[in-house]
Amino acid sequence: MKEMILSVNPHIHDNSSTRSVMREVIIALIPAIIAALYFFRIKAFVVISSCVISCVVFEYLYQKTCKKNITVKDLSAVVTGILLALIMPPALPVWVCILASAVAIILTKQIFGGIGCNIFNPALLGRAFLMAAFPTMLTSWNNPITLDVVTTATPLGLHKFTQVLTGYEPLFFGNVSGSIGETSALALLIGAAYLLIKKIINIRIPFAYIATVFIISSITNKIDPEIYAPALFNLLAGGLMLGAFFMATDYVTTPITKKGQWVFGIGCGIVTMIIRLWGGLPEGVMYSILFMNGFTPLINRVTMPKRYGTGDRE
Amino acid sequence: MNDKSTFPGGVHPGSSKNLTKDLSIKTVEAGDVVVLPLIQHIGNPAKAIVKIGDLVKRGQLVAEQNGFISSNIYSSVSGKVSGIKAYAHPILGTSQAIIIENDHKNDAAEPIHKRSLEDLSEEDIVNIIKTAGIVGMGGAAFPSYVKAMVKENNQIDTLVINAVECEPYLTCDYRSMLEKTKEIIEGIRLLNKAVKAKNVYVAIEDNKPVAIQQIKGYLYDKGATDIEIKVLKTKYPQGGEKQILKAILDREVPPSKLPLDVGCIVQNVGTCLAVYEAIVEGKPLIERVITITGKCVKRPGNYRVPIGTLLQDIIDNACRGFSEEPAKIISGGPMMGMAQYTLDVPVIKGMSGIICLTEKEAVSEREGACLNCGKCVDVCPMNLLPTRIARAVKFDKIIEADKLFITDCMECGSCTYKCPAHIPLVHYIKIGKQKLRKIQISKK
Numbered sequence: 001m002k003e004m005i006l007s008v009n010p011h012i013h014d015n016s017s018t019r020s021v022m023r024e025v026i027i028a029l030i031p032a033i034i035a036a037l038y039f040f041r042i043k044a045f046v047v048i049s050s051c052v053i054s055c056v057v058f059e060y061l062y063q064k065t066c067k068k069n070i071t072v073k074d075l076s077a078v079v080t081g082i083l084l085a086l087i088m089p090p091a092l093p094v095w096v097c098i099l100a101s102a103v104a105i106i107l108t109k110q111i112f113g114g115i116g117c118n119i120f121n122p123a124l125l126g127r128a129f130l131m132a133a134f135p136t137m138l139t140s141w142n143n144p145i146t147l148d149v150v151t152t153a154t155p156l157g158l159h160k161f162t163q164v165l166t167g168y169e170p171l172f173f174g175n176v177s178g179s180i181g182e183t184s185a186l187a188l189l190i191g192a193a194y195l196l197i198k199k200i201i202n203i204r205i206p207f208a209y210i211a212t213v214f215i216i217s218s219i220t221n222k223i224d225p226e227i228y229a230p231a232l233f234n235l236l237a238g239g240l241m242l243g244a245f246f247m248a249t250d251y252v253t254t255p256i257t258k259k260g261q262w263v264f265g266i267g268c269g270i271v272t273m274i275i276r277l278w279g280g281l282p283e284g285v286m287y288s289i290l291f292m293n294g295f296t297p298l299i300n301r302v303t304m305p306k307r308y309g310t311g312d313r314e
Numbered sequence: 315m316n317d318k319s320t321f322p323g324g325v326h327p328g329s330s331k332n333l334t335k336d337l338s339i340k341t342v343e344a345g346d347v348v349v350l351p352l353i354q355h356i357g358n359p360a361k362a363i364v365k366i367g368d369l370v371k372r373g374q375l376v377a378e379q380n381g382f383i384s385s386n387i388y389s390s391v392s393g394k395v396s397g398i399k400a401y402a403h404p405i406l407g408t409s410q411a412i413i414i415e416n417d418h419k420n421d422a423a424e425p426i427h428k429r430s431l432e433d434l435s436e437e438d439i440v441n442i443i444k445t446a447g448i449v450g451m452g453g454a455a456f457p458s459y460v461k462a463m464v465k466e467n468n469q470i471d472t473l474v475i476n477a478v479e480c481e482p483y484l485t486c487d488y489r490s491m492l493e494k495t496k497e498i499i500e501g502i503r504l505l506n507k508a509v510k511a512k513n514v515y516v517a518i519e520d521n522k523p524v525a526i527q528q529i530k531g532y533l534y535d536k537g538a539t540d541i542e543i544k545v546l547k548t549k550y551p552q553g554g555e556k557q558i559l560k561a562i563l564d565r566e567v568p569p570s571k572l573p574l575d576v577g578c579i580v581q582n583v584g585t586c587l588a589v590y591e592a593i594v595e596g597k598p599l600i601e602r603v604i605t606i607t608g609k610c611v612k613r614p615g616n617y618r619v620p621i622g623t624l625l626q627d628i629i630d631n632a633c634r635g636f637s638e639e640p641a642k643i644i645s646g647g648p649m650m651g652m653a654q655y656t657l658d659v660p661v662i663k664g665m666s667g668i669i670c671l672t673e674k675e676a677v678s679e680r681e682g683a684c685l686n687c688g689k690c691v692d693v694c695p696m697n698l699l700p701t702r703i704a705r706a707v708k709f710d711k712i713i714e715a716d717k718l719f720i721t722d723c724m725e726c727g728s729c730t731y732k733c734p735a736h737i738p739l740v741h742y743i744k745i746g747k748q749k750l751r752k753i754q755i756s757k758k
């Protein structure tokens with residue numbers, strides 16, 4: 001008889017892998033990609049393809065140069081590329097996309113040790129870098145379909161600076177200006193439902209995040225409806241759906257404990273609303289998630305699950 | 315209490331029980347040699363009381379209990395003792411064992427007792443369980459008489475019979491329940507004569523409706539109210555002692571304590587069957603039902619085999635060999651079982667199954683980087699942070715692993731089953747526990 005395979009239990013596995021998880025996320029992003037291509041046409045195509053290609057290439061080049069295992073097959077760079085593209089304005093030049101990809105993959109992810117080791121969400125930090133370096137590029141938007149160039153015309157911006165409310169129907173279906181992937185709440189919700197059904201993500205962070213935004217904006221809207229937008233508007237406008245379901249649920253940069261995930265979601269909601277209500281920017285999703293990413297290790301430490309059979313660590 | 319309770323955490327591995335769940339138990343003869351390891355239980359090894367060349371009968375005591383937590387061992391065949399030496403052992407790798415050449419005559423020894431059932435006191439019952447060498451048949455192999463003894467300072471109010479069999483592939487308990495319903499129920503009653511628990515529950519998962527019906531039928535046809543069936547949700551590791559108690563009674567056993575400390579005793583159904591046979595038939599523990607299964611086994615099934623039979627003999631004679639060369643042989647279930655390096659290894663008291671996996675089923679992916687996905691935390695039935703413990707062990711921070719309660723881990727394997735990065739978390743935890751033990755010994 002030939003030699004037997006020896007290993008410690010368990011001897012079976014649910015056959016998931018990093019690659020299969022990433023593949024499911026990509027599938028879940030397809031509706032948002034289709035919506036982006038529909039509303040922003042060729043411009044969306046250019047941004048998405050240049051971000052995805054350059055993310056994969058940067059990951060490969062970095063690992064090759066540093067003589068590390070090449071892990072582009074795990075598809076995580078593809079996910080980063082798509083997410084990065086979806087939070088970009090449609091009119092972004094290709095070279096800016098490449099620069100943002102370099103920041104996302106090399107500076108945010110690989111320098112810290114690659115997949116699993118980064119502290120901040122790569123796609124969000126890539127965008128935050130552009131926000132600091134090229135603020136005007138990041139605040140010039142196109143109208144959907146016609147692709148006319150306009151400035152400060154996202155629904156949140158319109159409301160913040162001119163108190164004009166965009167209708168709920170275009171907000172839900174996506175016929176508004178903004179980052180290419182955040183305009184259609186419907187497309188994002190379809191993808192989110194897929195991830196939840198497939199158990200790739202759980203509801204804790206998105207629910208806590210969205211519920212917090214809803215509660216805070218309901219209260220502020222009650223206090224002064226002239227200045228503060230209604231709750232539903234706050235849920236549908238801007239990057240909340242994309243952020244809550246696809247960014248704040250990123251495995252690597254969010255807490256592993258159940259309680260920690262609730263804390264993380266609530267924290268994101270509070271910071272988002274602080275920025276939206278009183279900050280200089282119309283939108284706060286990106287910074288809120290990055291801000292909470294920084295707290296993840298601390299949240300993990302203080303939200304240890306209760307030890308079985310004791311009252312410890314409550 | 316609602317009807318289908320469960321515990322927090324856990325996983326749903328595919329059951330794979332269809333291979334054998336409809337196959338009735340077949341009796342298998344031992345091969346030309348049986349091997350009886352002196353340690354088949356938790357505690358001290360038994361002490362051999364036969365010499366090389368001695369003739370022994372089937373059911374004759376060959377090694378006696380040595381200390382409080384230990385167990386008697388009986389010969390499962392008649393024949394000649396041909397050696398007492400180190401032999402392959404399914405859990406320990408190797409251990410001292412009594413080797414008996416089978417003369418195939420099956421000369422039976424005297425029964426271990428001849429008293430009538432009516433005269434038996436609770437003490438007698440405990441003594442028979444002790445004499446018969448009965449240990450927990452679910453896998454842990456803790457001497458059963460120790461659990462059955464009622465201690466002065468422990469108030470036992472609940473006896474739970476573990477009929478969960480949550481491990482995929484295994485069906486030996488399930489088949490026993492279908493085919494030996496009466497014996498098992500009467501075994502439970504005899505056991506409770508000693509334990510005297512107020513509540514007696516049979517805990518069973520809802521994926522075994524036929525067994526549930528059968529036991530209910532047996533009990534309720536006679537209007538019995540002494541034993542109650544608790545149907546639990548199908549989820550692994552529902553059969554863990556701590557998980558069963560959490561599900562049925564919502565009681566948590568404190569760390570490093572026993573169910574006894576929360577007023578409970580948990581016994582496996584196979585143990586109840588052995589108790590029945592020892593008390594009613596005077597038969598020591600020399601046989602057990604075992605599931606031999608896997609896609610590559612020609613005739614998988616549930617077999618009643620003499621303890622000490624070599625796996626190779628069972629595979630050759632009862633299972634007619636393999637249709638495809640297996641790459642991995644597991645003793646026990648696929649979640650908690652031990653991989654074997656040879657088939658030249660005997661069946662022991664606590665062995666519930668042998669699972670043969672083909673190369674395709676057995677090869678695992680390479681360990682990747684932890685994604686922090688938290689799946690291991692979600693599924694851990696002991697509320698641990700498996701990934702953090704494993705990382706601490708990996709970097710040799712054993713004290714940190716201890717602070718993360720590494721010793722609470724029962725190695726159920728749920729975390730590793732779920733890990734998308736294929737990190738062998740249980741492997742690291744086992745290493746960590748060994749290192750921690752060394753540190754604690756050197757400190758003393």
